[in-house]
Structures are given as structure tokens and as C-alpha cells.
Amino acid sequence: MLPFPITIAIDGPAASGKTTVGKMLADQLGYLFLDTGCMYRAVTAAALQQDTNLEDEAAVTHIAQTMQLEIASGAGYDDGRQYTVLLDGRDSTWEIRTPAVDANVSLVSSYLPVRQEMVRQQRAIGGKGGVVMVGRDIGTVVMPNAPLKLYITATAAERARRRLNDRQRQGQSGDYDHILADIIRRDEYDGSRTHSPMLPAADALILDSSDKPAATLVADILAMLESLSASQPVS
Numbered sequence: 735m736l737p738f739p740i741t742i743a744i745d746g747p748a749a750s751g752k753t754t755v756g757k758m759l760a761d762q763l764g765y766l767f768l769d770t771g772c773m774y775r776a777v778t779a780a781a782l783q784q785d786t787n788l789e790d791e792a793a794v795t796h797i798a799q800t801m802q803l804e805i806a807s808g809a810g811y812d813d814g815r816q817y818t819v820l821l822d823g824r825d826s827t828w829e830i831r832t833p834a835v836d837a838n839v840s841l842v843s844s845y846l847p848v849r850q851e852m853v854r855q856q857r858a859i860g861g862k863g864g865v866v867m868v869g870r871d872i873g874t875v876v877m878p879n880a881p882l883k884l885y886i887t888a889t890a891a892e893r894a895r896r897r898l899n900d901r902q903r904q905g906q907s908g909d910y911d912h913i914l915a916d917i918i919r920r921d922e923y924d925g926s927r928t929h930s931p932m933l934p935a936a937d938a939l940i941l942d943s944s945d946k947p948a949a950t951l952v953a954d955i956l957a958m959l960e961s962l963s964a965s966q967p968v969s
């Protein structure tokens with residue numbers, strides 16, 4: 735479809751559907767998929783495991799710089815995972831999704847040296863193109879030259895409903911009001927932090943997924959890519 739592999743940057747708030755859309759898009763294009771949120775989650779899970787004081791920026795940074803993080807395919811598992819996260823060699827795919835990680839990941843991801851280390855690793859993984867990278871700062875900071883930048887959003891109520899469904903599918907309990915409050919708190923924190931706040935890039939296309947199934951959004955994006963490649967050379 736495209737003359738050569740490009741970088742697709744997808745940003746947006748928690749549970750906006752960006753990860754589902756990004757993974758489907760990557761699979762259809764035969765691209766690498768990188769959900770950068772899992773990297774900040776992995777740092778948080780590792781710090782919690784080691785009983786690190788999460789307010790100790792230097793200690794958390796040390797963990798970010800030394801932990802062995804591997805993101806592998808989710809194929810072969812029937813537990814709904816999109817990919818497998820190995821933290822120091824141990825399968826931590828679900829451990830990075832616990833309420834304790836949800837509650838602390840915004841703080842961990844607000845630390846500049848943690849972000850610098852994650853961005854370095856993200857560019858090393860996706861710098862050659864042929865990648866769909868998903869996060870909060872991909873279009874603005876990590877891959878500002880990506881030829882296609884999307885910002886996928888949805889109402890907070892719809893996002894809370896989706897997060898509750900995810901939890902229930904994984905056999906966890908969850909309270910809608912609690913989840914909604916956490917999503918709103920995280921939106922505020924991630925959007926107002928000093929370093930790389932969650933923001934659409936100036937040239938990002940904003941898509942609302944509240945009333946659109948992921949498959950429809952993916953079809954729209956693929957059609958957009960067709961016209962992009964027909965109208966201009968992409969790099």
C-alpha cells in the first residue's frame with residue numbers, strides 16, 4: 735500500500751482505544767507495534783516490587799535505567815493479551831495492569847530522567863520506521879517527524895466503561911465510579927505535568943472513538959494512508 739514503511743504516531747488519554755486501534759493497524763500493515771505506556775508501567779511495577787519509595791526520583795530513575803524490559807509477541811496465549819511484557823525475564827504482562835500500578839504510574843512518568851531513558855529506548859526500537867507507536871508524547875516528542883500522527887480520544891465515561899469491561903474480562907473486580915475518578919485524575923495529571931504533557935501534536939488528526947468500533951477507525955485510517963501515499967511522497 736505504501737511505497738516504504740513509515741512511522742505512525744498515536745497518542746491519546748487512558749482507555750481511549752488507541753492501543754486496540756494501534757495493534758490492529760500494525761497487524762494489518764505488518765508493522766511493529768509498540769505501546770509505550772507499558773514501559774512506564776513496567777518501571778512502576780518494578781519499583782513497587784522492590785518497595786522503592788516512589789517519590790524518590792533518583793531511585794526510580796535507577797530502576798528505569800537498569801531493568802531488563804522485553805516486549806514480545808502475545809501469540810500463543812489465550813488470556814486476551816496484545817503482547818507479552820518480560821520484566822527481568824519474568825512474565826509481568828498482567829502485573830503492570832494492577833490498580834496499584836494505575837495509581838502510581840502518572841507520578842513515575844512525570845520524572846524527566848525516567849522519560850529520557852524511555853524515549854531513548856523507544857527511538858532505538860522504532861527509529862527505523864515500519865512501526866505503530868502508541869503513547870502520550872509520541873507525535874510531540876518521541877517521533878515528531880512521523881508522517882502520520884493521530885490523537886485518539888473518547889469521553890471519560892466511555893473510557894471508564896471500557897476499562898471496567900477489561901478488568902472484568904481479566905476476572906478482576908472493579909467499581910465504575912472508582913475507575914472513572916482514576917481516569918479523570920490521570921488525565922489531569924498527565925495533561926498538566928511539566929515534561930512532555932499529554933497533548934495532540936499541532937499536525938495530529940484528532941479522532942473520537944466514543945461511538946466508533948475500533949475496526950471502523952482502523953478502516954478509516956487505512957483509507958487515509960491510501961490517499962496520503964497517492965498524493966505525496968511520505969518519509
Ligand code: DC
Nearest residue numbers: 748770771774839840843869870871
Ligand atoms: O497508556 P497507559 O494508560 O498504559 O499509560 C500509563 C501511564 O504512562 C499514563 O498515565 C501516562 C504515562 N505515559 C506517558 O507519560 N508517556 C507515554 N508515551 C505513554 C504513557
